[in-house]
Amino acid sequence: MAVVGYGHSRFGVRSDVNMAELAWEAIKEALETSGLEPKDIEHVVVANAGGWSSEPLPAVVVAEYAGLTGKPLHRVEAACASGSAAVASAYEAVASGMADIAIAVGIEKMNESPTPTVVEFIGRAGNYFWEFENFGLTFPGYYALYATAYMARYGATEEDLCQVAVKNHYYASMNPKAQFQRKIDLETCMKSRYIAWPVKLYDSSPITDGAAAVVLASEEVAKKLTDSPVWIHSIGAASGTANLSKRDDYSGLKAAQLAALAAYKRAGLEPENTARYFDAAEVHDCFTIAEVMAYEDLGFVRRGEGYKLVREGQTYKGGLIPVNLSGGLKAKGHPIGATGVSMIAELTKQLLHKVEPGRQADIRKGLVIAHNVGGTGHYAYVTILGLEKPKAR
Amino acid sequence: MSSRTQREEADAYLKQLEDYANAMKSALGVPVIVDPKTNIAIWFDQRELRLRFIISVEKTRKFFEGLSEGKLLATRCKATGEIFFPPQVDCPSAPNSEVEWVELPREGELVTYTIIYTKPYTFGHYPDYTVGIAKLTNGVQVLAWVRETDPKRLRVGMKVRIEVVKRQPEGYITYEIVPAEG
Numbered sequence: 372m373a374v375v376g377y378g379h380s381r382f383g384v385r386s387d388v389n390m391a392e393l394a395w396e397a398i399k400e401a402l403e404t405s406g407l408e409p410k411d412i413e414h415v416v417v418a419n420a421g422g423w424s425s426e427p428l429p430a431v432v433v434a435e436y437a438g439l440t441g442k443p444l445h446r447v448e449a450a451c452a453s454g455s456a457a458v459a460s461a462y463e464a465v466a467s468g469m470a471d472i473a474i475a476v477g478i479e480k481m482n483e484s485p486t487p488t489v490v491e492f493i494g495r496a497g498n499y500f501w502e503f504e505n506f507g508l509t510f511p512g513y514y515a516l517y518a519t520a521y522m523a524r525y526g527a528t529e530e531d532l533c534q535v536a537v538k539n540h541y542y543a544s545m546n547p548k549a550q551f552q553r554k555i556d557l558e559t560c561m562k563s564r565y566i567a568w569p570v571k572l573y574d575s576s577p578i579t580d581g582a583a584a585v586v587l588a589s590e591e592v593a594k595k596l597t598d599s600p601v602w603i604h605s606i607g608a609a610s611g612t613a614n615l616s617k618r619d620d621y622s623g624l625k626a627a628q629l630a631a632l633a634a635y636k637r638a639g640l641e642p643e644n645t646a647r648y649f650d651a652a653e654v655h656d657c658f659t660i661a662e663v664m665a666y667e668d669l670g671f672v673r674r675g676e677g678y679k680l681v682r683e684g685q686t687y688k689g690g691l692i693p694v695n696l697s698g699g700l701k702a703k704g705h706p707i708g709a710t711g712v713s714m715i716a717e718l719t720k721q722l723l724h725k726v727e728p729g730r731q732a733d734i735r736k737g738l739v740i741a742h743n744v745g746g747t748g749h750y751a752y753v754t755i756l757g758l759e760k761p762k763a764r
Numbered sequence: 765m766s767s768r769t770q771r772e773e774a775d776a777y778l779k780q781l782e783d784y785a786n787a788m789k790s791a792l793g794v795p796v797i798v799d800p801k802t803n804i805a806i807w808f809d810q811r812e813l814r815l816r817f818i819i820s821v822e823k824t825r826k827f828f829e830g831l832s833e834g835k836l837l838a839t840r841c842k843a844t845g846e847i848f849f850p851p852q853v854d855c856p857s858a859p860n861s862e863v864e865w866v867e868l869p870r871e872g873e874l875v876t877y878t879i880i881y882t883k884p885y886t887f888g889h890y891p892d893y894t895v896g897i898a899k900l901t902n903g904v905q906v907l908a909w910v911r912e913t914d915p916k917r918l919r920v921g922m923k924v925r926i927e928v929v930k931r932q933p934e935g936y937i938t939y940e941i942v943p944a945e946g
Contacts, residue, residue, distance in 0.1 A: 386804045425809065487774040491884035500819060501850040502907050505931070505938045506895050507880065507887035515878030516897065523876075523920035568879035568915050614850060616897050616907040621876045 372465050373593035373600030374756065375472075376405025376586035377716035382704035383550040384482050385580035390426055391436035394478040394582045397709075398437045401474060401584035401716075406596055409438035412586070414470035417446045418457035418477040418708040422492040423484035433478060443469070450496050451657060452745030453477065454583065454711025455752030459606050461587050471592045477712030478582040489578050493707075496746045498613040511567035511575050511658060513615060513747035518569050518660040520621035527663065527678035529569055533560035534681045535659035536573050536701055541687075543698025545730040550579055550704030574659040579704030583712035585719065590760070601719045604738070604755040607634025611748040622675070624748030627655075627668035631742070634753035635670070638761065646671040646692040648740075651721050651732035653714040655744040656699040665742050666694070669753070688732065696721065696730040711752060714741040718756050734758070771888025781808055823853045826865050831937045834928045836870070838904060839863040849904045870925045872900035874941065877910055877918055889933070898924050898941045910941045918943070 378400030385393055394417075402408060417430035426432045430446040433439075443464070449456035454477035461473035481489050493510040495503045502508055521527060537557055543549035560573035593600040609629030612618060618625065635642045654669070656662035666677035671692060680686050686694040697703045697717045700710060718739040720726050732739075737758035744751050768776070785795040785808030795808040821828060830837035838849040843861030849868065855861045877896035880887070887893075896910040896918075906926060912918055923944040931938050 384802060386799060386802045386806055485774055485777060485885075487770060487883070487885035487888055490882060491886060494884040498850070503884075506907060506909055507884050507890070507893065508895055508907075509880055509882065509884055511882070512878045512880050512895055516876045516895070519878060520876040520920060564881070565879070566882040568881070570878070614907070616849070616905040618905075621897075 372462060372590065372603050373588055374585050374603065374715060374719045375588045375593050375596045375600055376401040376403075376407065377719045378402070378404065378584040379548050379713060379716050380582040381548050382579050382581035382706060385480070386482055390424060390429060390478060390480045391432050393480065393580060394433040394476055394584075395437055397478075397582035397584040398474070398476060401586050405586040405588075407472065407586060412439055412442060412472055412474050414461060414464040414473035415439050415442045415444045416457040416460040416464070416473065416475050417444070418448075418453035418475065418712060419446055419479060420448060420450060420453055420707040423489050424480040425483055429478060433476060439474075449750040449752070450745035451655065451705070451707050452711055452743045452750040452752050453708040454713065455606075455608075455741070455743040455754060456745075456750070457712060458585060458587070458715055458754065459608060459752060462603060462606060465587050465589050471589045473587050474584055475587065475712055476582065476584045477706070477709035479706035479708040480580050481578045481706060482580050486578060497615060497749065501614055502616070509567055510747075511570045514658040514660055515567040515570040516615060517621050517624075517664065517747070518658070521660060521664065522569065524622050525675040525678065529571070530557065530561065531678040531681050532574055532659040532663065533557055533571075535656060535662045536560045538681070538687060539656060539662075539695050539699040539701040542696050542730045543702030545727050546698045546703060547727070549698040549702055550577055551698070551702040570658055570660070576657045576700040576705035579706040581704055581706030581709045581713070583709045583716045585712055585715050599723055601722050602757050602760050604757045604761045605634045605637035607631060607637060607753040609633065609751050611751070613749065615747060618748075623664050623668050624744060624751065626748045626751035627665065627742060627744055627753070630751035630753040631669050634740075634755055638755045642670050645669060648736060649692055649738050650734050650736050651696055651718065652692055652694045652740045652742065653697060653717055654694055654699070654742040655710075656695060656701045657705055657744070659701065661744065662694065662699065662701075669740065669742055693732050696726070696732055711741070711743040714743055715754060715756070722756060722758050769889050770883050771885060774885055774888060784808070824851050827851050830865075830867070831928055831939070836868045836906075836926055836928060836939050837865050838868050840866045847902065847904050849906060868904055868906070868926070869901045870927075871944070872898040872906075872924055872926070874910070874918065874920060874922045874924050874943075875899050875905065876920060879913055879915060894918070896941050898926065900926070906939070906941070908939050908941050910943070912943050
């Protein structure tokens with residue numbers, strides 16, 4: 372199965388458009404790049420976490436606006452991995468033969484509510500009754516629990532974490548779709564205020580409106596539509612406990628480790644020293660600690676060594692593996708439901724040499740990897756894309 | 765400004781938007797305002813929804829009765845011995861087994877923690893608070909507030925104990941992690 376089209380709205384505070392208008396920006400581009408019209412799409416999946424936005428049935432609102440009414444349609448939720456869940460659901464529709472052409476749309480309109488309300492909704496994302504009702508955790512707070520444990524165990528510093536922000540802002544400065552298109556220095560991050568100790572404002576992804584869309588097609592249809600399909604080699608998915616208290620370890624995300632193992636197995640790759648396989652990675656850096664853990668959870672390096680990659684600049688272009696050349700969630704922005712789809716759209720463009728100069732990866736191996744986490748390791752998806760058609764299993 | 769809680773600031777911001785919207789309704793008849801932050805036209809929602817959920821604790825009533833008596837209770841699967849905290853009344857690995865209520869030990873160590881400065885709306889009236897996870901002597905982990913908001917006085921692995929406490933200003937009983945070393 373192949374990705375045959377991709378679309379991406381500008382991310383940011385998008386009060387200039389409503390939800391359907393914003394989704395259409397991505398859908399329109401996805402249709403254009405695939406050479407299709409709405410009538411050609413046979414199956415529609417919409418990712419949206421919602422709560423903070425006004426439409427409780429975003430899928431039907433978006434589909435009506437985009438001329439997709441009448442098709443099989445549903446919305447999926449896997450928190451911040453909803454976008455990957457939509458891609459997986461569209462993949463399943465095509466893989467099962469239900470459809471030859473399916474579209475996955477990710478859309479989030481977070482700025483329809485004031486910030487404290489958004490903080491509230493994301494803070495409730497875990498086990499509401501046992502971990503929010505009495506204790507008021509926030510999303511930065513959840514990841515701060517991991518940051519505290521990781522730094523205590525391995526000796527990583529707040530500077531190490533801030534270097535992730537510096538890198539991702541650097542690449543976002545070359546991405547016209549990014550929310551923050553400006554570089555920052557280490558001092559800016561280090562001097563920013565704590566929002567959930569030890570996580571600072573500049574360790575944190577912003578509140579973002581945005582949309583992304585990808586069109587998936589069966590091999591037969593893909594070959595007719597394009598002479599440069601990007602093939603889906605594998606999707607690995609897994610989950611973690613709702614209650615953070617039920618986790619064994621706070622220095623990595625078990626769900627992401629399991630999803631990576633599943634993805635590597637399906638793609639026929641060894642799960643260790645995995646950076647060697649890929650030209651680029653998009654990983655889930657909702658907070659800087661999350662990117663460091665992603666290096667380890669994906670097997671780029673052994674446990675406890677992720678922060679060293681940052682310290683040595685190994686995840687810039689020219690290093691061991693370039694990570695988040697889009698700017699990542701940190702600086703491109705993190706519209707919850709759109710993020711996973713955005714990763715697939717970005718990596719498709721990377722493989723096709725269609726991103727802006729300066730942040731285009733050197734494509735030599737023809738394989739890239741996306742790592743999308745929902746909540747705090749509550750859900751995880753790892754997706755591998757390639758220029759060569761995968762060998763039949 | 766700084767004397768206002770985060771919640772009061774959030775309420776003041778929305779009140780300001782509402783005042784603009786009411787002025788526009790008087791002038792133009794529609795609640796369309798130009799957002800002072802973005803200079804963009806927005807509709808000020810005329811439907812305000814308050815959310816407060818009704819959550820069943822019928823099967824776990826004993827837990828709350830325990831809190832009233834100053835105890836922290838968990839459940840244990842009679843077949844497998846697995847202890848559940850938060851308490852649950854079904855054992856998925858032994859579906860026909862029952863659970864029994866057991867009191868948790870109070871001593872443990874701090875596994876991790878964070879201090880929350882930017883708060884959710886419904887916690888916006890509290891001063892900064894610390895959330896941590898304690899691993900008790902029987903291996904069960906409990907997430908709760910930690911009675912210390914200075915990060916220099918906290919460390920991973922420090923001895924802590926669990927206390928049953930009254931949460932103010934709401935005035936209800938819950939539990940808290942308390943550092944047990946100086």
